[in-house]
Amino acid sequence: MSRGRAADRLLALAVWVSVLAVAAVFFWILGSLLWSGMGRVTWAFLTTAPRDAGRAGGIGPILVSTLLILGVCMAVSLPLGLGAAVLLSEFAEAGSLFGRAVRRSLDVLAGVPSIVFGLFGTALFCQALGLGYSIFAGGLTLACMVLPILIRATEEGFRSAPSEYRRAAAALGMSRASALWHVLLPAAAPGLLVGLVLGMGRALAETAALLFTSGYVDRMPESLLDSARALSIHIYDLSMNVTGGDPNACATAVVLVALLLAVNGLAAWMTGRWLSRRVLPA
């Protein structure tokens, strides 16, 4: 066997080993979670309220609260994020000071630890705006956290759409707005999807920022101004503060991971449908 072939084989081996290692870690985590938590995830667990500080009972109100917080977060960050990305990629000239300043700030913001966002959220939404510990405050804080990721990923999506599309549209007498909506948006959709999934993932997994803003009351929320407990906080509370809470913490983690996968799947499915209506990828 020649040296070149040997080197190729070695490379292939190295690639396979790393792929397997990553996959193994993923399945190990998932497996151990399912092993210890899956047995407890029943319909009753998903729908009933927690009892005995969460050792017994279910996570019904917590699931509802989580979805509400996520809903507020997305309702605020999606339009804002899309708008900002459009502004950055289409209307701020590539090298302009404004564009560069905003982009740099977003990159810094994306790396800021979530606890800082939590403190900021407490100061602004809970106190200054008088929302108190509430789903609203939590959702808005998460929106601030998710926005940088969402904007940058979406902007990348728009930028990666070839400028030929813009020129072609302009040469046909199409307005910038309709080129954006009908041509560039579908072309940018994959980027948008990535941003959305990353953003939602970060929002769902968030604990620190929510501790200060939406609080940890585990009752069923009656309005968006009620304090509420998110899944991640429930897990944290059960495993850190409640002796004997570990089994239910695991079960809740299973639900959280399932929710995450469901959100990813839903986003992919919706984008796929939307694309097939407008773009029809091969």
Place this chain on the structure above:
Amino acid sequence: MSGTDGSTFLRMENLGLAYHGKPALEGVDLEIRRGAITALIGPSGCGKTSLLTCVNRLIDLVPGARAKGKVEFQGRDVLDPRADLFALRKRIGMLFQRPNPFPLSIRRNLELPLREHGLRDRAELAATVERTLRDVALWDEVKDRLEKPALALSGGQQQRLCLARALALEPEAMLMDEPCSALDPLASGAVEDLIVSLRGRVTVLIVTHNLAQARRIADDVALLWLQDGVGRLIERGPAAAFFAQPKEEITRAYLSGERG
């Protein structure tokens, strides 16, 4: 030639263009005859693409680009900042060097600009789609896959689709920037035949590097040349005379392949 009544369609007067203050094109005086095919030839970088994009103001999309002089079209100056670009670009379409269909279905590629220009009626849209696709001899190839992505077509088919997309707006003129140069000989021939078929109906201003092609299709020819780093119009005239008895030394040298 047939269909060209010789009247002026568009007139450039002392047209110039600079990118970031550096002139790329200067002092171009050129008349385009209605219904004729005018070929714009010249070496790389002499400003042929720049000239085309002045005519439909696509130059507005390039930051730092400034045009001066005059492009007179129907008694108005195209370069006037108040010019109605929407209407201008509907009347003067463009075909690019690389086919650039939108990443949408074949049908939507054609319908999108039509809708943008106010055609909403479904039956009429469908009829226009079929008519323009027949116009570019693409109908039989794609009639069963109108909902399929345009990007799945071959390069030549894509370029014909782009031509159909522009023609659907019933433009009076087409600007073409080396429309055949990215295609294989067969596809290139098909597109060339289509361009010839426009003679008399649509005024064509076509950039080409292919002198043989210019000889085959052009009614008029204009040669741009780089002098001191700036593109200038060297010679223009009816194709027959231009190729048979060029007046300028540069033209003679360029045509005989010594330069450029």
